[in-house]
Amino acid sequence: xxxxxxxxxxxxxxxxxxxxxxxxxxxxxxxxxxxxxxxxxxxxxxxxxxxxxxxxxxxxxxxxxxxxxxxxxxxxxxxxxxxxxxxxxxxxxxxxxxxxxxxxxxxxxxxxxxxxxxxxxxxxxxxxxxxxxxxxxxxxxxxxxxxxxxxxxxxxxxxxxxxxxxxxxxxxxxxxxxxxxxxxxxxxxxxxxxxxxxxxxxxxxxxxxxxxxxxxxxxxxxxxxxxxxxxxxxxxxxxxxxxxxxxxxxxxxxxxxxxxxxxxxxxxxxxxxxxxxxxxxxxxxxxxxxxxxxxxxxxxxxxxxxxxxxxxxxxxxxxxxxxxxxxxxxxxxxxxxxxxxxxxxxxxxxxxxxxxxxxxxxxxxxxxxxxxxxxxxxxxxxxxxxxxxxxxxxxxxxxxxxxxxxxxxxxxxxxxxxxxxxxxxxxxxxxxxxxxxxxxxxxxxxxxxxxxxxxxxxxxxxxxxxxxxxxxxxx
Numbered sequence: 164x165x166x167x168x169x170x171x172x173x174x175x176x177x178x179x180x181x182x183x184x185x186x187x188x189x190x191x192x193x194x195x196x197x198x199x200x201x202x203x204x205x206x207x208x209x210x211x212x213x214x215x216x217x218x219x220x221x222x223x224x225x226x227x228x229x230x231x232x233x234x235x236x237x238x239x240x241x242x243x244x245x246x247x248x249x250x251x252x253x254x255x256x257x258x259x260x261x262x263x264x265x266x267x268x269x270x271x272x273x274x275x276x277x278x279x280x281x282x283x284x285x286x287x288x289x290x291x292x293x294x295x296x297x298x299x300x301x302x303x304x305x306x307x308x309x310x311x312x313x314x315x316x317x318x319x320x321x322x323x324x325x326x327x328x329x330x331x332x333x334x335x336x337x338x339x340x341x342x343x344x345x346x347x348x349x350x351x352x353x354x355x356x357x358x359x360x361x362x363x364x365x366x367x368x369x370x371x372x373x374x375x376x377x378x379x380x381x382x383x384x385x386x387x388x389x390x391x392x393x394x395x396x397x398x399x400x401x402x403x404x405x406x407x408x409x410x411x412x413x414x415x416x417x418x419x420x421x422x423x424x425x426x427x428x429x430x431x432x433x434x435x436x437x438x439x440x441x442x443x444x445x446x447x448x449x450x451x452x453x454x455x456x457x458x459x460x461x462x463x464x465x466x467x468x469x470x471x472x473x474x475x476x477x478x479x480x481x482x483x484x485x486x487x488x489x490x491x492x493x494x495x496x497x498x499x500x501x502x503x504x505x506x507x508x509x510x511x512x513x514x515x516x517x518x519x520x521x522x523x524x525x526x527x528x529x530x531x532x533x534x535x536x537x538x539x540x541x542x543x544x545x546x547x548x549x550x551x552x553x554x555x556x557x558x559x560x561x562x563x564x565x566x567x568x569x570x571x572x573x574x575x576x577x578x579x580x581x582x583x584x585x586x587x588x589x590x591x592x593x594x595x596x597x598x599x600x601x602x603x604x605x606x607x608x609x610x611x612x613x614x615x616x617x618x619x620x621x622x623x624x625x626x627x628x629x630x631x632x633x634x635x636x637x638x
Contacts, residue, residue, distance in 0.1 A: 170283050174240070181243075185223065186243075189223060197361035209301070209353070210275075215232060215270075215273070217238070217292070220277040220281065220282065221238060234269070237258070238265045239262070240260065263282070274302050276302070278305070280306065280331055289342065298392060299563070301594050304342075305386075306386050306388070309333070310381075335352060354380045355370070355383055357374040357384065400427060401427045401481040402426050402430065403430045403483070403485065407472050407475065408436060414491055415449060418491060421496060422487065423498060430458075431456065432460075432478060433461070435460055469580055469585060483561060485501060486557055488556035491605070510595075511560065512564070513558070514587065515556070516601050517604035546635065558586055560590065567589075571588070575634070577626050577630075592635065
């Protein structure tokens with residue numbers, strides 16, 4: 164879109180204002196180290212060191228430099244701020260351009276839009292940066308809480324804040340609506356800094372704990388809205404269905420016959436976890452019997468289901484990874500629903516939910532049901548995303564996203580023997596869009612459940628939740 168000349172006077176006024184404070188900006192940052200350290204802490208939580216980062220409204224380049232990108236590119240229409248950025252941070256690339264018409268080459272992992280309040284046409288910015296993104300790119304909009312408008316004005320009047328005289332103030336609903344109108348989807352919003360000044364102990368307590376509580380979160384000063392692009396051409400992808408097995412010989416052929424062909428082709432990997440009932444031999448028999456199907460068997464380490472799944476994932480060739488428990492209590496015929504959800508970009512981590520449809524009488528014990536509901540509520544609070552069923556074995560994600568999650572394995576305080584929490588926490592930490600998909604849950608027809616020692620497993624899950632509270636919620 165060509166910027167309207169009717170707004171040129173406003174744009175000129177904003178440029179002149181930003182030029183007038185260019186020489187002061189670094190000094191103001193040094194005078195307010197606590198506030199900037201809190202904002203940077205949240206940005207670093209989202210943006211891993213070594214990422215490719217494009218920063219729209221980069222100012223003098225301070226934030227971009229502090230994120231330590233492998234490729235850092237800044238855009239700003241203040242020629243004096245860009246001149247300072249080029250002098251101070253010569254290891255990065257800075258462009259004197261309109262944020263509404265950026266002309267930058269390349270695809271970036273993260274695109275940050277700062278000073279949203281100083282952008283005349285936010286939709287033009289959102290439309291213009293699409294050329295620098297793919298479906299894995301995460302967009303971060305940095306904006307103030309509208310409730311802080313009078314306090315910011317007061318701080319500027321008292322010379323406690325650099326006098327920016329912000330052009331517009333947008334509510335969180337306004338931001339989310341603008342994203343949707345530009346064909347983005349908000350993933351989540353981090354609400355940070357309820358007290359922007361440093362007072363020993365008090366600042367830590369208010370910003371680390373109070374600001375994370377449900378009611379008080381609405382009073383925080385700064386918002387970091389993470390979004391993803393919904394523009395994605397429909398095409399066919401290959402699929403790997405992983406079936407972790409331990410003494411499931413009676414279910415192998417049924418699985419082969421019932422798992423549908425999806426996309427460009429479906430690979431079925433049975434992970435045999437040192438079975439003693441002939442499971443591996445049964446799979447080898449199926450490979451000979453169903454020659455038109457892509458079936459393989461992998462020897463897993465015999466430690467736990469999680470290690471079984473990770474071993475199978477490492478052997479997978481499909482673009483999309485699916486987990487199907489070998490007991491077939493989640494019916495294989497519903498796997499195409501997961502394929503549709505992920506390929507049409509409704510989500511990037513599709514989590515099966517057994518707690519929507521009525522389930523067979525003996526499919527889930529009452530104590531398991533109670534525990535699942537408890538952990539679902541806890542997860543929803545920790546991740547700011549509704550998750551109805553944390554322990555459904557059927558989970559689907561892109562293989563390239565799994566490679567990112569894989570790097571976080573083992574960082575949640577204790578080994579997850581089932582793998583569900585590792586995947587969910589990892590998906591949340593990598594800012595994937597998590598979506599629940601209802602599935603039907605049936606009785607097991609062969610073999611025995613491996614979900615034993617329920618209280619011991621519940622304690623392990625609770626410990627992992629406490630660690631994730633610290634690493635995700637109260638970082």
